[in-house]
Amino acid sequence: MTQPTNDTEVSIVGLGPMGSALAQAYLDKGRSLTVWNRTQGKADVLVSKGARRASTAGEAVAASPVTIVCVNDYPTVYQVFESVSAELRGRVLVNLTSGTPEEARTASAWADERGFGHLDGAIMVPPPLVGRPEAVFLYSGTRDVFDRSRHVLDDLGDPRYLGADPGLAVLFNTAMLEMMYTTVNGFLHAAALVGASGVPAAEFAELALGWFMPTVLDPEGLAEQAPNLDEGVYPGELGTMEMNMNALEHIVRTSSEQGVDTGQPRLLKDLAERAIARGHGSHNYFAVFEVFKADAGGRSAR
Ligand SMILES: NC(=O)c1ccc[n+]([C@@H]2O[C@H](COP(=O)([O-])OP(=O)(O)OC[C@H]3O[C@@H](n4cnc5c(N)ncnc54)[C@H](OP(=O)(O)O)[C@@H]3O)[C@@H](O)[C@H]2O)c1
Structure with a gap:
């Protein structure tokens, strides 16, 4: 198991068009950032601008108190994080992967069972608008987890907390x-x-x-x-x-x-x-x- 480090403020897992835009917004705001993507080459540009490269998803999780995941679908979320749930314990996973309300609720229960905080989110803007003050991001899940993550969520745009039911954002x-x-x-x-x-x-x-x-x-x-x-x-x-x-x-x-x-x-x-x-x-x-x-x-x- 990777040892806890928490030496960057936020980690991003998934560097498709949207994950890369999230990472870029953090670099623009001067946040220390760790990134991981299955296809490692997609991290190159971000690393050249100051992001830290993790060689595994577990390393990315251990690098920061908050990890944001933005991959293609929920099955991929489990595929990537099931084996690193021990590293997530005591940390927060913010899921910005699109899905259905039931998928979000199931993921929240999965996180509860493994002892880590979970927020589900929905991105209401295309990648070029991420980081602008008018870029609305919807979140739902435990209020305390939202409040603890708020400082990094603010960097992405205008975070709106909708309630404790994790399915509400989607x-x-x-x-x-x-x-x-x-x-x-x-x-x-x-x-x-x-x-x-x-x-x-x-x-x-x-x-x-x-x-x-x-x-x-x-x-x-x-x-x-x-x-x-x-x-x-x-x-x-x-x-x-x-x-x-x-x-x-x-x-x-x-x-x-x-x-x-x-x-x-x-x-x-x-x-x-x-x-x-x-x-x-x-x-x-x-x-x-x-x-x-x-x-x-x-x-x-x-
Ligand atoms: N783009 C938008 O305008 C937009 C707007 C709102 C919400 N979203 C949501 O944001 C999420 C990400 O969207 P996206 O536009 O960035 O592109 P995407 O094509 O939906 O997702 C690409 C990401 O998923 C990863 N991935 C796919 N299969 C994987 C696997 N088996 N294991 C590990 N990683 C895997 C890809 O890794 P590789 O690079 O290795 O393939 C890449 O990082 C989606 O849920 C999407 O619905 C997107």
Whole structure:
């Protein structure tokens, strides 16, 4: 077993595009840093800039009180760290490898059994933005472990602690990714709809993104609805689900007329129909939330 040394402040295991960006951020901030990667050559540039090279993952762990792991997936995390869990004892492993909430919870239990601190994190920015103050990193797990690691987490950007359930960081990350894909798809389908009549996407974007999104779909307006979602209140005075069915029906028929794919509009119409079937015809469109929640199984994270 490698003897404890703790002679650098932080270690990074995994030097893909993201791990290398994390390491670079530490070098930029003047932190003492140890790095390890399966393919050793990927450490060369960082070592030439002042990082210390570990010859094994165990050596990297023993070099610092906090080790950050950023590899391709969870099976690799276990593959790399199972044999060095003795070196981790009394130290902290911050996992920035992407996965699912259950994978994060299982990893946390695995760390508990082996006597080391574990935080699970999710990186909300691409590698070039790592280290900037606006780069949000989400973390969840034991509060005390977060507080003890905070000084090194601050160097990577804007650390947000979400709670003790280790699955929360990746859950928030996944939820926001879903928002990203559905929002982008909304624009893409709408651009295809007008594009079928020869309108360039750039011309459509001027009105759709320049005016419609910020004015009609503004985040402040959506945020105002959030408390109603929590309370299950969907007042229909300004518009009902039944009225929205009319628009949804037109989107499906127009898509068909324009010869563009109807899958997405049909899904939207189907969701509204299911909300009406559940008794939300006279409520506003946000009652679709009840359809989404119905299949959730009600897992309570906090
Ligand atoms: N890149 C992004 O924009 C971004 C953004 C947010 C989150 N993330 C997450 O960050 C993590 C790392 O992403 P990445 O972009 O740096 O590249 P990646 O391709 O997901 O991961 C590459 C790293 O995994 C290591 N690895 C793969 N299999 C291994 C094994 N069997 N044993 C030991 N190491 C192994 C690679 O080592 P070798 O060099 O030896 O192959 C390399 O260090 C991922 O979970 C990703 O989802 C990435």
